[in-house]
Amino acid sequence: MFQFPSILLSLITLPLLAILVILVIPETRSELVKGVSLWTSIIVFLISLFLWLSFDLSTPKYQFVEPFFSVPYSNINVFIGVDGISLFFVILTTFLIPLCLLASWDSIKFSIKEYNIAFLLMGSLLICVFTVLDVLFFYIFFEAILIPMFLVIGIWGSRERKIRASLQFFVYTLVGSVLMLLAILTIYAQTGTTDIQVLQTLSFSQELQIVFWLAFFASFAVKVPMLPVHLWLPEAHSEAPTAGSVILAGILLKMGGYGFLRFSIPIFPDASIYFTPLVYTLSAIAVIYTSLTTLRQVDMKRLIAYSSVAHMGFVTIGMFTMNIQGIEGSIFLMLSHGIVSSALFLCVGVVYDRHKTRIINYYSGLTVAMPVYSLIFLFFILANMGLPGTSSFVSEFMVLAGAFKSNIFITVLIATGGVWGAAYSLWLYNRTAFGNIRLTYITNFQDIDRREFFVFLPCVILVLVMGIYPEVFLNVMHASVQNLVEQVQ
Amino acid sequence: MNFFNFFENDFLVVFPELFIATVIIFLLSYGVIFSTSEYYKSPALAVNVSWLSFFTLGIALLLCINNSSSSMIIFNNMLIINPFTTLIKAFILLSSMACILISMNYLDYQRINTFEYSLLILLSVLGMLCLVSTYDLLSLYLAVELMSLSFYILAAYKRNSEFSGEAGLKYFILGAFSSGLLLFGSSILYGFTGMTNFEDIAKLLLGLGTISDPLSYNGIVIGILFVSIALLFKVAAAPFHMWSPDVYEGSPTPVTAFFSSVPKVALLALYLRLFFYTFYDFIAVWQDLLLLCAMISMVWGSIAALSQTRIKRLMAYSGIVNVGYMLIGIASGTITSVVGLLVYLFIYVVMTIGFFSFILGTQNYKTKGLNVYLLDLTNLGKTNIVLGLAVSLILFSMIGLPPLAGFFGKMYLFFAAMNSNLYTVAILGVMSSVVAAFYYIRLIKLMFFEMSSKRFTLYKQMDQVNAYVLSISLFLLLIFFVSSDALLLSCHRIGLFLFL
Numbered sequence: 001m002f003q004f005p006s007i008l009l010s011l012i013t014l015p016l017l018a019i020l021v022i023l024v025i026p027e028t029r030s031e032l033v034k035g036v037s038l039w040t041s042i043i044v045f046l047i048s049l050f051l052w053l054s055f056d057l058s059t060p061k062y063q064f065v066e067p068f069f070s071v072p073y074s075n076i077n078v079f080i081g082v083d084g085i086s087l088f089f090v091i092l093t094t095f096l097i098p099l100c101l102l103a104s105w106d107s108i109k110f111s112i113k114e115y116n117i118a119f120l121l122m123g124s125l126l127i128c129v130f131t132v133l134d135v136l137f138f139y140i141f142f143e144a145i146l147i148p149m150f151l152v153i154g155i156w157g158s159r160e161r162k163i164r165a166s167l168q169f170f171v172y173t174l175v176g177s178v179l180m181l182l183a184i185l186t187i188y189a190q191t192g193t194t195d196i197q198v199l200q201t202l203s204f205s206q207e208l209q210i211v212f213w214l215a216f217f218a219s220f221a222v223k224v225p226m227l228p229v230h231l232w233l234p235e236a237h238s239e240a241p242t243a244g245s246v247i248l249a250g251i252l253l254k255m256g257g258y259g260f261l262r263f264s265i266p267i268f269p270d271a272s273i274y275f276t277p278l279v280y281t282l283s284a285i286a287v288i289y290t291s292l293t294t295l296r297q298v299d300m301k302r303l304i305a306y307s308s309v310a311h312m313g314f315v316t317i318g319m320f321t322m323n324i325q326g327i328e329g330s331i332f333l334m335l336s337h338g339i340v341s342s343a344l345f346l347c348v349g350v351v352y353d354r355h356k357t358r359i360i361n362y363y364s365g366l367t368v369a370m371p372v373y374s375l376i377f378l379f380f381i382l383a384n385m386g387l388p389g390t391s392s393f394v395s396e397f398m399v400l401a402g403a404f405k406s407n408i409f410i411t412v413l414i415a416t417g418g419v420w421g422a423a424y425s426l427w428l429y430n431r432t433a434f435g436n437i438r439l440t441y442i443t444n445f446q447d448i449d450r451r452e453f454f455v456f457l458p459c460v461i462l463v464l465v466m467g468i469y470p471e472v473f474l475n476v477m478h479a480s481v482q483n484l485v486e487q488v489q
Numbered sequence: 490m491n492f493f494n495f496f497e498n499d500f501l502v503v504f505p506e507l508f509i510a511t512v513i514i515f516l517l518s519y520g521v522i523f524s525t526s527e528y529y530k531s532p533a534l535a536v537n538v539s540w541l542s543f544f545t546l547g548i549a550l551l552l553c554i555n556n557s558s559s560s561m562i563i564f565n566n567m568l569i570i571n572p573f574t575t576l577i578k579a580f581i582l583l584s585s586m587a588c589i590l591i592s593m594n595y596l597d598y599q600r601i602n603t604f605e606y607s608l609l610i611l612l613s614v615l616g617m618l619c620l621v622s623t624y625d626l627l628s629l630y631l632a633v634e635l636m637s638l639s640f641y642i643l644a645a646y647k648r649n650s651e652f653s654g655e656a657g658l659k660y661f662i663l664g665a666f667s668s669g670l671l672l673f674g675s676s677i678l679y680g681f682t683g684m685t686n687f688e689d690i691a692k693l694l695l696g697l698g699t700i701s702d703p704l705s706y707n708g709i710v711i712g713i714l715f716v717s718i719a720l721l722f723k724v725a726a727a728p729f730h731m732w733s734p735d736v737y738e739g740s741p742t743p744v745t746a747f748f749s750s751v752p753k754v755a756l757l758a759l760y761l762r763l764f765f766y767t768f769y770d771f772i773a774v775w776q777d778l779l780l781l782c783a784m785i786s787m788v789w790g791s792i793a794a795l796s797q798t799r800i801k802r803l804m805a806y807s808g809i810v811n812v813g814y815m816l817i818g819i820a821s822g823t824i825t826s827v828v829g830l831l832v833y834l835f836i837y838v839v840m841t842i843g844f845f846s847f848i849l850g851t852q853n854y855k856t857k858g859l860n861v862y863l864l865d866l867t868n869l870g871k872t873n874i875v876l877g878l879a880v881s882l883i884l885f886s887m888i889g890l891p892p893l894a895g896f897f898g899k900m901y902l903f904f905a906a907m908n909s910n911l912y913t914v915a916i917l918g919v920m921s922s923v924v925a926a927f928y929y930i931r932l933i934k935l936m937f938f939e940m941s942s943k944r945f946t947l948y949k950q951m952d953q954v955n956a957y958v959l960s961i962s963l964f965l966l967l968i969f970f971v972s973s974d975a976l977l978l979s980c981h982r983i984g985l986f987l988f989l
Contacts, residue, residue, distance in 0.1 A: 072974045073828075073981055111874060140891035140970075147885055154938040155870070163938045167930065174888075174926055178919035185904045185915075 007050055008064050008080050011094065011127050014044050015120040022117055030112040034105060037116040041098040041123060048094040051087060057475055060084065060483030062133060062197070069137065075192055080131040084480030085261055085331060088473065089130040089254055092338045095458070096250045097123040100243035102455050103346050107242065107353050108156060115156060118148040119243065126251055130258060135184050136194040138263070142219075142255060143177055146170060149244070149252065156241040158352075165232075165239035172232040176222035183215035200266045200487065206274075213271035216264050223256030224316060226279075227286040230309045237305035238358070242349030245301060249308050250342040254334045257315050261327070261484070265319065269488040272320065276406075279320045284413045286313035291420030295427065300348045300358045303428055304341060307384060310417060311337045311392075317414060318399035322488050326402020327481050328474055329395050335473065336383075336391035336466055343380045343459040347373070350452055351432075355442050360428065365437035369445035374433045376448070376456050383463050385425040386418055391466030499563035502556060502570045505549040505578065509615045512545045513608055520604040533602035536593050542607035543589045546614065550582040560986075562624060566686050569624040573986040576979060577621045577758040584751050584838050585614045587958055591846040592743030594952035595859070598852060599647075601741070606646060610747060613639035617755035626675040626685040626716075629759070633671065633723070636752065637664045643747070644740040656739025663732040667722030674715025681708035687767040694770045710774050716763070717775055724756045725805075726812045727786040737805035742859055745801050746845035749808045750838045753815070757834055760819050761827060765987055772822055779820040780914055786813030787921035794928045798862055800848060803928060804841075807887065810925050811837050817918060818902050821909040827984035828977070829901030835976060836886075836898040836969070843883045843962030847876070850955025854947035863932060868945035870937035876951065877936045879963050884929045886966045889922050894969035 018040035022033050056063055062081035069078040082090060100119055108115050125148075128141040146169075154166040188194050191202060204212065222229045233253075237245045265272045290309040297303040311333065318330030350373060351366070352358055367374040383390035396418065403411040437445075448456070466473060500507065516538055524534045553575060560571040589607055596606060616636030623629040641664060645657020679685050682693055682705075694709070718729065725733035737745045764775055790809035797803040815837075818830030848860055860866060870877035886895035899922065906915040951959075969976070 072977050114874065114878070140896070143891045143896070147890055151881075151937065154934065157938075160940050163934055166938065167934070170930060171923065171926065174923050175920075178923055179916075181900070182903065182907065182912075182915055182919055185900070185907045189904065189908045 006066055007047060008082065008090075008127070008131050009066060009068070011044055011048055011090070012080075012124050012131075014040055014047070015124040019117050019120050022113060022120075025113070027113055033113050033116050034101065037120055038098055038101045040120065041094070041101060044123070045091075045094040045098055048091050051082060052091060052476070055082075055084075055087060055476060057084075058479060060479040065133070068132065076134065076136065076194055078132060078134040078137050079195070079197075080128075081133055082131055084477040085484070086130045086258065087476055088331070088335050089251070089258055090127055092254070092335055093123060093126045093130065093251050095462075096246060096338070096342060099342070099346070099455055099458070100246050102451060103246065103349060104241060104243040105451060107349070111155065115152070118152050119247070122148050122152075122247060126255075129255055133196050134194050135196055135199065135263060136188065138196075138259075139177065139181055139184055142259075143173075145252065145255075146173055149248070152244045152247075153236055153240045156244065157239045158241065159239060161235070162239040165235035168232040169236040172222050172229060173219075176219040176229070179215040180219035183212045187212065196262065196267070202267075204268065206270050209268040209271035210274060213264055213268040213275060216259065216268075217275070220256040220259040220264065221282075223259070224253060224312050225256070225309060226282045226316065227289065227309075227313075228282075230286070230290070233309060234302045234305040237308070237345070238299055238301035242345060242352065245305075245345040245349075246342040249305070249345060250338040253308065253312055254338060257312070257319065257330065257334050260316070260319050261331070265322075266484055266487050272488065273322070276320045276322075279316055280407060280410045283313040283316045284410055286310060287317075287414045287417040288420065291417055291424060294420075294424040298360055300351075300360055300428065300432070301345065303360075303424065304344045304348065304384075307421065307424060308337065308341050310421065311341070314396060314399050314414060314417065317403055317410065321399075321402040321406040322485060323402050323405055324478075324481050324485055325398050326406065327484065328477050329398025329400075329402055331477055331481070332466070332470065332473065333392070333395035333399060336395045336463070339459050339462050339466075340380055340383045340390075340392060343376075343456060343463075344384060346452075346455060346459075347377045347380060350448055354444075354446060360431050362438065362442065363432040364435040366433045366445075368437055370447045372453070373448045376460065377433060378429060379460060380463075381425045381429045383467075385421040389464070389467045391463045391470070394467055394470045498558070498561070502558050502561050502563055503568065504556070505552040505582075506615060506618050508552055509545060509549050509611055509618070512542075513611050513615070516541060516545075516604075516608055516611075520608070524604060533600075534604035535596045535602050535606060538604040539589055539593050539596065539607040542611050543586055545611065546582050546586045546589070550579055550586070553578050553582060562688075564628075566688065567625045567628040568619070568622045569687075570622055571986050573761075573983040574622040574758070576983045577754065578618050580835065580838075581614065581617050581621065581751055581754050584754065584842060585610060585747070587842045587846075587962075588743065588747045588751060591746060591842065591849045591955050591958050594852075594955055595741070595743050595849050598857070599741075601647065606643075609639045609643050609646070613643070614751075617752065620755045621758045623759065623762070624687050626678065626687075630668070630672055630675060634668060636755070637668065637723070640664070640748065640752070643744045644736055646744060647741045650739075650741075652739035653741060654739075656736045659732050659739075660736045663722065667719045667729075669719075670715050670722070671719035674712045674717075674719060677708060677715060678712035681705045681712065687762070691767045691769070694768065696770075710771065713768050713771055713774055714778065717778055720756060720760065720763075721782055724753060724760075724812050724815075725809055726782045726816060727789045727809055728782070730786065730790075730809045733809060734802045734805040737808075738799060738801050742801065742845070742849055745804070746842065746849065749804055749845070750841040753808075753812065754834055754838060757815055757819070757830065761830070761987055764819055765822070765827065769822075776820050776822060779816045780911065783813045783816035783820060784914055784917050786810060786816065787918055791921040791924040791928075794925065797928070798864070800860060800863055800865075803863065804844070807925070807928075808841075810921065813921070814899065814902055814918060817906050817911070817914055820914070821905040821911060823905060823909055824984055824988065825908050826902070826905030827987060828980045829898075829905040831980040831984060832901050832973075832976060833898035835980075836894045836966070839962045839965050840883055840887055840895060843959055843966070844880070844887075846955045846958040846962065847880050847883075847951075850952040850959065851876075852949045852952075854949055860946070863935060864944075865946050866932060867935045868939050869935075871939075872945055873948070879959060881933045881936060882963060883966065884932055888926045888929045892970040894966040897969060897973065 062083050065081035068080045125145050150170050287310050290306045294303050294306040315330045318326040386392040386396045562569050613636050619632035641661040644660045647653035722729040790806045794806035818826045886893035889895045889899045903915050
């Protein structure tokens with residue numbers, strides 16, 4: 001396979017160049033703005049596929065490594081590169097950004113330029129987050145996403161409550177991550193480097209590992225989110241515009257999981273094992289409690305948001321099983337959830353664009369009026385509850401298999417999550433799609449148009465491929481995950 | 490021996506100061522003659538003299554960076570010139586130039602026609618330049634007084650406003666009180682050591698910690714404490730901050746912009762000289778004091794700012810929080826912390842001037858005045874999205890979000906604190922920066938997230954000069970992430986010269 005010399009760098013810089021182009025386009029030519037940003041993101045997606053094509057499956061090392069940045073007087077020389085863990089996060093990002101832009105093609109009515117700039121910027125920053133091989137710069141990009149996301153929720157969100165939602169999103173994330181910053185600075189003060197390739201070869205004393213692990217945990221747990229600090233998530237997800245929810249659920253939550261895999265587990269292995277019971281407990285509570293909470297939601301987006309918390313509970317358990325099935329299952333679940341829950345938010349977006357409400361009670365009998373939509377919605381509902389043949393089934397199965405080796409009690413507890421998942425998913429679908437059409441509330445119906453169909457189509461195909469032949473994705477991860485597990489043991 | 494021959498070389502090195510002093514005299518006579526001349530119909534010279542002062546500072550800046558000698562101790566060990574002072578002076582001159590630039594629009598439409606405004610700024614700049622290079626307790630006091638006396642008048646400059654008079658009086662009373670403390674501390678130090686020169690004192694204190702002479706030891710400690718507290722008054726660090734919200738609120742807004750940016754540079758440079766050179770061996774004494782003040786400033790400043798409704802009071806409390814961060818840099822007491830402090834100072838001044846150039850440049854269409862309340866910014870993001878985004882980027886930088894410059898300033902300071910094992914103060918610092926995020930975020934929220942578009946303020950078109958200053962400062966804040974080499978390099982270099 002041929003190798004691009006600077007394929008990662010082009011993924012990062014292309015959206016930035018597009019932003020410069022958009023800045024000079026006058027505000028009135030909104031179609032051109034949308035076109036430029038959509039095509040840039042599609043090109044970025046296609047380029048990112050080359051990463052996968054020319055990826056060397058046999059090595060756990062970082063590939064496509066290239067220098068990115070250096071800070072004078074500080075021994076900070078930042079490299080970017082991907083390994084089996086981060087490759088699919090990069091591709092997931094580049095995959096979802098064009099979908100987001102396409103999904104909000106007509107629904108964003110004002111400040112279109114700034115909206116497109118925000119999404120391109122987020123795409124670029126997210127690729128930086130997933131590829132940068134330096135703790136400090138990971139933190140910088142991790143935090144930098146706050147600015148565009150905060151503005152996207154606050155400016156293009158729909159209701160008065162968005163103000164509260166964006167504030168919660170901002171403050172929760174900031175509180176968590178400043179502690180991580182202090183930990184990073186202490187690591188730098190003690191070791192003189194922030195390069196993770198070097199840090200993974202060092203071993204800190206157990207006391208230090210515990211302190212650092214907790215500081216990192218404060219940040220990642222907010223982002224994942226783990227149970228006591230998940231409160232920002234339903235707010236932010238439900239108040240953001242559709243594309244904002246897609247980015248939040250699809251990628252932003254994964255930054256927390258990625259952080260655990262990239263930093264907490266390999267750099268602080270002892271502390272990770274020490275705190276495994278804590279993570280298990282919080283995650284198991286999250287799976288059961290939030291699944292039950294979803295049952296009493298009246299807002300469709302809030303329901304899906306709570307179900308995201310439940311799924312991320314599976315993810316964190318899978319990671320801390322410290323065996324190959326568990327960790328690969330959790331990565332695969334993150335990918336699967338990134339597509340399935342994004343598609344569900346898009347589904348809600350479709351009816352929201354038409355009827356301007358997300359309250360479940362308003363909808364009924366959509367199968368009669370919107371058959372194609374109902375079919376797609378059903379498909380993703382089934383994928384969300386983990387039906388065999390979809391990607392969620394494979395990943396949840398792998399997580400459970402991994403957890404079974406580690407802790408049977410927890411496995412039994414979270415296995416009930418499948419039942420709860422079926423309960424809320426089917427109930428949501430039942431209430432909205434079946435029954436009589438409520439002409440008292442809604443009189444005009446229109447099935448999905450061509451644009452929306454092409455937003456859903458790639459998601460459907462991906463979910464099926466991942467569900468039927470997951471080995472295509474898993475074989476990329478094997479070497480890196482194997483290496484990670486060996487580091488811990 | 491002729492007096493002028495005796496100081497021949499010394500005069501060469503203080504050329505910028507001499508130049509400013511001379512120009513002040515010329516401009517004074519120019520203003521007095523022309524503004525009262527019936528022949529020219531008594532013109533309003535405020536803007537004219539402001540431009541002249543601006544160019545004066547520009548020439549002084551050139552003189553300063555082309556200094557004939559890089560390192561010298563002059564006037565009978567009264568003043569010191571070295572690369573550290575030169576760069577700090579250059580920075581003071583640059584930021585004062587920016588302050589004069591952004592205030593001209595205000596002078597114009599508020600009809601402040603008296604020309605003394607920019608002359609007072611020149612006088613205080615002269616004081617600050619001397620302050621940066623003081624090398625003796627006596628010259629320290631004289632420079633502080635020259636600076637402060639100009640400030641008292643500046644605070645009370647808007648004669649027809651009661652607030653301004655009140656601000657001037659409050660500032661004067663508390664400023665005089667703290668000058669008294671400074672003088673008292675200096676005399677105690679002189680009484681117990683018999684010397685006023687910084688170098689002599691530093692040499693004396695070098696081994697004093699081990700000498701068992703409790704009387705003179707305690708005397709010196711008390712002297713150091715008095716001097717430190719007097720200077721903490723001047724930078725408005727809590728618990729010595731009481732004057733600052735009232736003075737910031739009452740003073741004319743361009744004066745507030747000046748107060749909140751430039752004097753901090755001069756005073757913190759003085760702190761560096763005093764604490765890192767003169768009193769360095771008594772670090773155990775002043776470190777605790779500074780840490781305590783830093784913690785109180787950060788916590789109290791960020792909490793009190795939450796309930797403010799006026800922009801200038803908000804900026805006053807934000808200044809107190811920022812002084813708290815800077816004091817961490819001093820208290821850490823290492824070369825890393827000097828670099829961190831200098832970087833933070835630079836970024837802080839850029840952010841403050843950027844923010845005030847927005848406040849001073851936008852004029853309310855209805856009231857013909859500036860934005861006074863936070864609510865005046867409502868819906869700015871919808872009426873003028875480019876301006877709104879620019880201001881919110883400055884505010885995000887003040888919060889300390891990467892990749893904006895404000896983050897890096899804080900990062901270097903906290904890194905220095907971590908390096909010196911000051912964990913408590915660092916944790917308190919980041920936590921207070923989270924609390925501080927609330928009130929900056931509130932401004933952004935008002936500008937962008939307001940649902941009803943009925944409540945909004947119409948602005949006149951932003952003044953051109955202010956727009957330029959705003960965009961330059963925004964550019965500096967954005968570019969820092971990409972190329973911070975030059976700033977870090979020079980900060981490192983002048984930090985080294987502090988110790989040499």
